[in-house]
Amino acid sequence: MKALKVDHIGIAVKNLDETIKFYQDVLGLECQGSEVVEEQKVKVAFLPVGDTEVELLESTAEDGPIAKFIEKNGEGVQHIAFRVENIEEAIAYMKSKGMAMIDEKPRYGAGGASIAFVHPKSSHRVLVELSERK
Numbered sequence: 001m002k003a004l005k006v007d008h009i010g011i012a013v014k015n016l017d018e019t020i021k022f023y024q025d026v027l028g029l030e031c032q033g034s035e036v037v038e039e040q041k042v043k044v045a046f047l048p049v050g051d052t053e054v055e056l057l058e059s060t061a062e063d064g065p066i067a068k069f070i071e072k073n074g075e076g077v078q079h080i081a082f083r084v085e086n087i088e089e090a091i092a093y094m095k096s097k098g099m100a101m102i103d104e105k106p107r108y109g110a111g112g113a114s115i116a117f118v119h120p121k122s123s124h125r126v127l128v129e130l131s132e133r134k
């Protein structure tokens with residue numbers, strides 16, 4: 001298994017529209033659209049930069065992972081997503097290396113990706129997302 005690239009950097013924000021303005025006006029990025037991902041209780045916006053993307057995440061529910069993260073830490077980088085060739089193989093490989101998987105089966109990710117999270121306790125306190133895109 002080899003991570004192919006940084007697919008995106010996930011940033012927890014309180015207000016999507018306000019934060020998008022910063023990335024557009026100050027960093028010159030363009031928002032490629034937004035999507036509600038019910039399963040993760042988030043509304044996401046993607047802003048491509050080079051061959052990767054910034055993923056802005058606003059919570060849609062008080063008990064969602066982004067709401068909890070902001071409650072504890074405030075806004076900021078919440079996860080890093082690595083692109084993998086085959087998500088099932090990547091999950092199996094991670095498990096063989098003793099990683100604690102939050103998701104043992106692929107879940108739906110924004111834009112139709114297949115994703116799985118590795119628990120930060122296994123990955124030196126960085127929440128790692130694995131992402132396969134067809």
Ligand SMILES: C[C@@H](C(=O)O)C(=O)SCCNC(=O)CCNC(=O)[C@H](O)C(C)(C)COP(=O)(O)OP(=O)(O)OC[C@H]1O[C@@H](n2cnc3c(N)ncnc32)[C@H](O)[C@@H]1OP(=O)(O)O
Nearest residue numbers: 010037040044065068078079102109110117120125126127
């Ligand atoms: C739409 C999709 C996409 O890209 O397509 C997305 O990205 S969705 C992105 C949003 N979805 C997700 O994040 C789903 C996966 N995340 C989760 O299941 C959860 O957020 C967990 C990562 C398990 C954390 O849950 P919770 O806060 O309830 O756990 P906890 O308070 O017991 O925390 C356990 C330990 O992990 C640490 N911890 C918690 N969140 C962390 C984070 N984001 N980065 C690094 N460390 C983190 C805590 O400080 C704590 O450390 P200590 O024990 O040392 O105090």
Ligand SMILES: [Co+2]
Nearest residue numbers: 010055081129
């Ligand atoms: Co993500």
